Amino acid sequence: MNLAVIILAAGEGTRMKSKKPKVLHEILGQPMIAYVVDAARTLEPERIVVVVGHGSELVRQRINGGVRIAIQEEQLGTGHAVMQAIPELEGFEGQVMIICGDTPLITGRTLTGLVSSREKSGAAVSLLTAKPTDRTGYGRIVRDGNRVLKIVEEKDASPEERLIDEINAGTYCFKKDALLFALGRISVENAQKEYYLTDAVEILALQGEKIVACTVEEPAEGLGVNSRSQLARAARILRRRINECHMFSGVTIVEPDLTFISSTVRIGRDTTIHPNCYIEGETVIGEECEIGPNVRIVDCSIGDEVQVEQAVLKSATIEDRAVLGPFCHVRPGTRIGRGAKIGGFVEVKQSEIEEEAKVPHLSYVGDAKIGKGANLGAGTITCNFDGFEKHETVVEEDAFVGSDTMLVAPVRIGKGAFTGAGSVITKDVPADSLGLERSEQKNSIGWAKKRRESRGKKSVERRSKR
Ligand code: UD1
Ligand code: CA
Numbered sequence: 001m002n003l004a005v006i007i008l009a010a011g012e013g014t015r016m017k018s019k020k021p022k023v024l025h026e027i028l029g030q031p032m033i034a035y036v037v038d039a040a041r042t043l044e045p046e047r048i049v050v051v052v053g054h055g056s057e058l059v060r061q062r063i064n065g066g067v068r069i070a071i072q073e074e075q076l077g078t079g080h081a082v083m084q085a086i087p088e089l090e091g092f093e094g095q096v097m098i099i100c101g102d103t104p105l106i107t108g109r110t111l112t113g114l115v116s117s118r119e120k121s122g123a124a125v126s127l128l129t130a131k132p133t134d135r136t137g138y139g140r141i142v143r144d145g146n147r148v149l150k151i152v153e154e155k156d157a158s159p160e161e162r163l164i165d166e167i168n169a170g171t172y173c174f175k176k177d178a179l180l181f182a183l184g185r186i187s188v189e190n191a192q193k194e195y196y197l198t199d200a201v202e203i204l205a206l207q208g209e210k211i212v213a214c215t216v217e218e219p220a221e222g223l224g225v226n227s228r229s230q231l232a233r234a235a236r237i238l239r240r241r242i243n244e245c246h247m248f249s250g251v252t253i254v255e256p257d258l259t260f261i262s263s264t265v266r267i268g269r270d271t272t273i274h275p276n277c278y279i280e281g282e283t284v285i286g287e288e289c290e291i292g293p294n295v296r297i298v299d300c301s302i303g304d305e306v307q308v309e310q311a312v313l314k315s316a317t318i319e320d321r322a323v324l325g326p327f328c329h330v331r332p333g334t335r336i337g338r339g340a341k342i343g344g345f346v347e348v349k350q351s352e353i354e355e356e357a358k359v360p361h362l363s364y365v366g367d368a369k370i371g372k373g374a375n376l377g378a379g380t381i382t383c384n385f386d387g388f389e390k391h392e393t394v395v396e397e398d399a400f401v402g403s404d405t406m407l408v409a410p411v412r413i414g415k416g417a418f419t420g421a422g423s424v425i426t427k428d429v430p431a432d433s434l435g436l437e438r439s440e441q442k443n444s445i446g447w448a449k450k451r452r453e454s455r456g457k458k459s460v461e462r463r464s465k466r
Helices: 032-041 056-062 078-089 108-121 176-183 199-206 226-246 447-465
Strands: 003-009 047-052 068-071 095-099 125-130 141-143 145-154 167-175 211-216 259-261 277-280 295-298 313-314 317-318 328-330 334-335 342-344 346-349 358-361 365-366 366-371 381-383 393-397 406-408 412-413
Touching: 003 032, 003 078, 032 047, 032 056, 032 095, 032 108, 032 226, 047 056, 047 078, 047 342, 056 068, 068 078, 068 381, 078 095, 078 176, 078 393, 095 176, 108 125, 108 167, 108 211, 141 167, 145 199, 145 211, 167 176, 176 199, 199 211, 259 365, 313 317, 328 342, 342 346, 346 358, 365 366, 406 412
Parallel strands: 003 047, 003 095, 047 068, 125 211, 259 277, 277 295, 295 313, 313 328, 317 334, 328 346, 342 358, 346 365, 365 381, 366 393, 381 406, 393 412
Antiparallel strands: 095 167, 125 167, 141 145
16 A cells, blocks of 8 residues: 655754754764654655754755655644645555654664554554653553553653553554544643644544554664653664674674764675774775774775774775774875875875875875875875965875975976975976985084083083082
């Protein structure tokens, strides 16, 4: 049967005590709402409608295309939020799944189960329930024997109802006509003076409609994030889930509790991730790499047998067998070639470092092309910025740049050429030549000895005066 999904994301999230809309709070580099949208997408629904309100522009920006947006101007409750989405269901017939945007741990598999149990039972609605140890803040499922009678919100619940161990996870699958019927009858007669979506269940039950409740196996899937503490709990669970998945596929994670890998990252077999690594975005890592400890990688493509230690890498390509760190910063637009080396306290930006080239110590390389096998000595700086514009530096194949060379761009060091240590190179150096910019050294023979001796005499005089 046809399926549409409504995701509720208009609430402010008062309990987060934040300027930011709740569903934009991040877990492993992605906003909560993104996880929910991804889970919904696995169902391949005919359409997805996201209800936005508080900070609607910001929320809209963080949702990738392919969804419809409904606006809830005033946050009058979850039932009211769903009402705002109905115009976007124009022309759609079938079943409507509703998910709260603050339940980032929900999986596509569970959502599929919820749809199929509604279909099999022919119920007007199937709803997801959980039995977590901490039930604070959730709606409770009130049953008569097996039959679901209603959902009662904690604020409206009697002391007996609060003892019920089954809670509402905020995910439902309705027949569209049953949903419309119930929405028309929801009122604000409750403790929060809000239109509760949860009332739809009692309304349908009173009509004699069939209601099925499916309890999630892993209670965490039903975790609704209302506070920062729940955000941290959700992050911990998600992190474990992702790390387990990588370990299952052949990645060694030395300490999973100290490893932060986003759900979007792919890692090859026999790669080892040492503690305290943050690997985010569209990052792909090959096989047999050694990553970490203490590495942050965002949106990078990393080949096989790469070693990275104590480093920050963003939007870069690192080819096979390159060695990076400890303590380097590789910035966007950089490609580090096969077997190349980027050493300690080196920053590389928007540059191509070819195969087997070496930038081993204390350098800044920006807007540069460093040829195959070239070597930049310690302290080499590409002076790429003249205060107005950026300029390019080219160091050709097998060139040898002496320590502490300033390469004032635009400038080119030819193939196999040398620069003398300490030179400020402002003119191109032709291939196989030496570029040297340094005043001549003068040695004053015996100067130091004389100085010591005269100093020695003075200090003897001073001492005898005392
Ligand atoms: C809701 C349920 C509760 C359930 C819990 C599961 C109701 C009345 N209560 O409570 O039974 O146990 O979720 O996590 O539905 N939202 C809007 N517009 C609004 C209000 C909320 O879009 O006017 C969105 C929020 O952005 C959020 C979701 O709906 O993503 C749930 O709202 P929230 O206020 O967190 O509801 P809970 O109190 O957690
Ligand atoms: Ca909630």
